[in-house]
Amino acid sequence: MNSKRPDEMSTRDLTIALVGNPNAGKTTIFNxxxxxxxxxxxxxxxxxxxxxGTFFSQHGEKLxxxxxxxxxxxxxRSPDEAVTRDALMSHSAQLDHPDLVILVLDASNLARHLYxxxxxxxxxxxxxxxxxxxxxxxxxxxxIDNEKLESLLGVPVVLMDASRNQGMTELKIGISxxxxxxxxxxxxxxxxxxxxxxxxxxxxxxRIPEAEKLGLCQSGNGILRLLYLVSHHDSEHFGFNPEQxxxxxxxxxxxxxxxxxxxxxxxxxxxxxxxxxVEKTVRRGEVISDSAVTTDRIDRWLLHPVLGWMILAGxxxxxxxxxxxxxxxxxxxxxxxxxxxxxxVVNLMPAGDLRDLLTDGVLSGMEGIVIFLPQILxxxxxxxxxxxxGYMARVAFLMDRLMGRVGLNGKSFVxxxxxxxxxxxxxxxxxxxxxxxxxxxxxxxxxxxSCSARLPVYLLMIAAMVPEEQMSIWVKVGLMFLxxxxxxxxxxxxxxxxxxxxxxxxxxxxxxxxxxYRMPRWKSxxxxxxxxxxxxxxxxxxxxxxxxxxxxxxxxxxxxxESQSGNPPTDAQKLEYSLAGRxxxxxxxxxxxxxxxxxxxxxxxxxFAAREVFVSTMAVIYSVxxxxxxxxxxxxVRDKLAMETRDGTPDGPPLYTPLVCLGIMVFYVFAMQCLxxxxxxxxxxxxxxxxxxxxxxxxxTAYVMALLVFQIGRALGxx
Amino acid sequence: MxxxxxxxxxxxxxxxxLSLIRIVVKQYLSDLADGVPARIKDMPTGQPxxxxxxxxxxxxxxxxxxxxxxxxxxxxxxxxxxxxxSVRKSDASQIEVELT
Numbered sequence: 111m112n113s114k115r116p117d118e119m120s121t122r123d124l125t126i127a128l129v130g131n132p133n134a135g136k137t138t139i140f141n142x143x144x145x146x147x148x149x150x151x152x153x154x155x156x157x158x159x160x161x162x163g164t165f166f167s168q169h170g171e172k173l174x175x176x177x178x179x180x181x182x183x184x185x186x187r188s189p190d191e192a193v194t195r196d197a198l199m200s201h202s203a204q205l206d207h208p209d210l211v212i213l214v215l216d217a218s219n220l221a222r223h224l225y226x227x228x229x230x231x232x233x234x235x236x237x238x239x240x241x242x243x244x245x246x247x248x249x250x251x252x253x254i255d256n257e258k259l260e261s262l263l264g265v266p267v268v269l270m271d272a273s274r275n276q277g278m279t280e281l282k283i284g285i286s287x288x289x290x291x292x293x294x295x296x297x298x299x300x301x302x303x304x305x306x307x308x309x310x311x312x313x314x315x316x317r318i319p320e321a322e323k324l325g326l327c328q329s330g331n332g333i334l335r336l337l338y339l340v341s342h343h344d345s346e347h348f349g350f351n352p353e354q355x356x357x358x359x360x361x362x363x364x365x366x367x368x369x370x371x372x373x374x375x376x377x378x379x380x381x382x383x384x385x386x387x388v389e390k391t392v393r394r395g396e397v398i399s400d401s402a403v404t405t406d407r408i409d410r411w412l413l414h415p416v417l418g419w420m421i422l423a424g425x426x427x428x429x430x431x432x433x434x435x436x437x438x439x440x441x442x443x444x445x446x447x448x449x450x451x452x453x454x455v456v457n458l459m460p461a462g463d464l465r466d467l468l469t470d471g472v473l474s475g476m477e478g479i480v481i482f483l484p485q486i487l488x489x490x491x492x493x494x495x496x497x498x499x500g501y502m503a504r505v506a507f508l509m510d511r512l513m514g515r516v517g518l519n520g521k522s523f524v525x526x527x528x529x530x531x532x533x534x535x536x537x538x539x540x541x542x543x544x545x546x547x548x549x550x551x552x553x554x555x556x557x558x559x560s561c562s563a564r565l566p567v568y569l570l571m572i573a574a575m576v577p578e579e580q581m582s583i584w585v586k587v588g589l590m591f592l593x594x595x596x597x598x599x600x601x602x603x604x605x606x607x608x609x610x611x612x613x614x615x616x617x618x619x620x621x622x623x624x625x626x627y628r629m630p631r632w633k634s635x636x637x638x639x640x641x642x643x644x645x646x647x648x649x650x651x652x653x654x655x656x657x658x659x660x661x662x663x664x665x666x667x668x669x670x671x672e673s674q675s676g677n678p679p680t681d682a683q684k685l686e687y688s689l690a691g692r693x694x695x696x697x698x699x700x701x702x703x704x705x706x707x708x709x710x711x712x713x714x715x716x717x718f719a720a721r722e723v724f725v726s727t728m729a730v731i732y733s734v735x736x737x738x739x740x741x742x743x744x745x746x747v748r749d750k751l752a753m754e755t756r757d758g759t760p761d762g763p764p765l766y767t768p769l770v771c772l773g774i775m776v777f778y779v780f781a782m783q784c785l786x787x788x789x790x791x792x793x794x795x796x797x798x799x800x801x802x803x804x805x806x807x808x809x810x811t812a813y814v815m816a817l818l819v820f821q822i823g824r825a826l827g828x829x
Numbered sequence: 830m831x832x833x834x835x836x837x838x839x840x841x842x843x844x845x846x847l848s849l850i851r852i853v854v855k856q857y858l859s860d861l862a863d864g865v866p867a868r869i870k871d872m873p874t875g876q877p878x879x880x881x882x883x884x885x886x887x888x889x890x891x892x893x894x895x896x897x898x899x900x901x902x903x904x905x906x907x908x909x910x911x912x913x914x915s916v917r918k919s920d921a922s923q924i925e926v927e928l929t
Contacts, residue, residue: 366875413906
């Protein structure tokens with residue numbers, strides 16, 4: 111089965127998997143082979159999604175290449191590590207089962223990287239050892255006898271320097287050789303495997319029939335698969351049914367009863383064996399490599415007890431400054447492009463429902479979304495640079511203690527920071543957190559970080575508060591800062607509450623590698639941003655556009671009956687008569703304690719799908735009211751909000767008072783209004799329980815906070 | 830710990846040498862001053878956190894030193910086998926070391 115030849119395979123292409131520690135250079139090799147460029151991260155565990163591509167062997171065969179998540183051991187500690195373990199141990203008929211594994215090792219740190227490599231070799235799969243980063247190793251005076259290594263491990267060894275594209279041809283030749291000649295690793299019998307203490311081996315052997323019955327292992331590498339399943343430290347094993355889980359726990363308890371430190375023994379045995387290999391094959395120079403010296407020099411500044419924090423704060427400050435100032439230029443361009451488009455439609459089409467649909471529904475809705483693409487891209491640009499250079503791991507190092515105070519750990523910082531752009535990648539980034547409780551808390555509070563979808567709401571409300579000329583830029587920046595602070599404070603406060611009442615216990619320790627610094631690869635930064643932009647536009651083009659059109663229809667129909675008196679109905683009457691108007695009236699009692707009228711109520715309702723829909727809903731509601739007008743720009747929406755009065759008469763008290771605007775902003779800080787986030791939380795937590803909990807706790811907080819702002823504010827005499 | 834005892838005894842005019850105290854008092858990774866090379870002597874077994882540290886190469890017999898620590902002394906950056914790991918103080922305080 112292991113020596114499948116391409117001509118025997120009719121159902122699928124041969125699959126090759128890249129396996130290695132984080133930062134070993136897997137993704138670089140993946141990019142070089144497939145040409146399908148994708149993200150090369152420096153933060154441990156950045157490759158959390160399944161990444162596949164195709165390439166052609168030396169003989170022109172089409173091969174599938176999978177980039178499996180980086181891991182230090184087959185004893186998985188987190189869901190993304192479990193992905194790697196399960197792909198390697200899957201049944202040979204399964205989709206991702208590799209026909210060949212490329213083990214990527216950092217040649218400058220061979221002993222530690224051989225730990226995972228020997229585990230995989232023992233599974234008796236066809237393997238190739240790719241010794242990457244040979245340049246760094248040579249620079250540090252390390253000499254490796256690769257032929258000796260090859261004969262000791264029984265697998266082909268290829269020397270590489272993937273970042274300089276060296277060794278690719280040798281790797282491809284090695285791939286063809288193994289695929290055509292079968293599995294050399296078959297003959298390899300590691301002393302480690304035999305040194306599996308006999309009691310442990312016997313016990314596992316006895317449990318195998320039951321494990322097979324439960325579908326936990328297949329014949330073949332049963333004993334090792336069972337071993338790695340049992341040594342998974344995640345108490346809520348992903349994808350296990352209750353019977354399997356209780357079986358795994360039972361076997362674990364039995365092993366612990368047999369020998370409390372059985373796992374430690376296995377690790378020590380393996381390292382003993384690895385050290386004998388390293389002794390025979392590696393001559394260590396006592397030189398410190400250039401990159402280690404440079405990294406230490408940089409870290410003296412970036413991890414400095416005082417300066418390190420100031421640099422981090424400065425970075426975040428300049429990031430948000432760019433988001434709010436520099437982004438105005440491309441945003442203005444998008445704005446004028448959209449209004450030009452709208453003018454074209456108005457000129458070309460006869461007046462009527464269809465034209466209104468295009469201008470007031472589709473285009474107004476699209477503009478409200480696309481307008482803040484520049485801001486999202488700036489945020490992702492910073493995040494991507496931090497990951498590329500290796501600074502992200504330092505940020506986790508700096509933040510660990512602080513996050514520990516509220517029951518999170520340093521690794522929670524990356525998901526939370528990503529959540530300021532968008533909670534969806536933020537929630538997904540939480541996969542790298544080993545401890546399930548820490549992961550759950552991080553996921554639960556991540557949407558409290560003020561994501562970019564809230565920005566247009568904040569911007570619109572700040573603009574609506576007082577006429578533009580009367581507010582200095584500092585007040586605006588201050589208000590914005592206040593909203594971000596509220597969200598951040600809320601996230602920490604709820605993390606603390608959840609840690610104490612929901613997921614009791616200590617935050618788990620953070621094990622993090624601080625990789626050497628390196629220059630960002632601009633190409634992969636660019637491609638990452640391109641990917642993000644596409645995802646965002648697609649979202650704007652589907653969910654949000656659909657809702658906008660629905661909104662437009664709900665505000666248009668049913669149409670106000672032509673009155674007999676001959677007076678044409680006013681716009682306000684038309685809106686009130688429509689479906690949206692009626693719905694808004696129904697929920698008005700709920701939102702009126704917050705100082706909102708039924709129109710804002712509609713906005714809140716529609717933005718439960720996505721926050722930014724609030725702005726486009728307002729655009730649609732108010733442009734419907736004045737449908738004779740053409741070309742409604744954002745500015746005009748803002749002006750209309752300013753003119754809106756509480757009783758609907760031109761001289762009545764204004765509806766959008768500073769207090770009401772502040773209340774709306776506070777509501778949006780806390781409310782869970784995003785279908786995409788709900789979907790991703792459901793996927794990541796494996797059920798509806800947590801997303802529903804999240805919707806309830808966040809929206810309740812939002813309501814209470816907005817109520818407090820409005821009622822206390824009014825009691826204090828503000829309007 | 831040892832440094833603390835040394836300065837404490839000196840206050841009473843006894844002045845027990847540091848090297849002598851080190852033989853009696855156990856030294857842990859978290860006690861090491863930055864940059865001082867040491868060798869891991871012993872670490873408790875049966876603890877999941879420490880198992881992962883072992884898998885990453887921190888084992889009895891391994892040479893380590895602390896590169897730097899975060900403000901408030903936690904976490905520590907530990908150099909081991911040519912790579913740099915961030916280790917929490919609570920874990921480091923369980924790893925017994927001896928100076929080399």
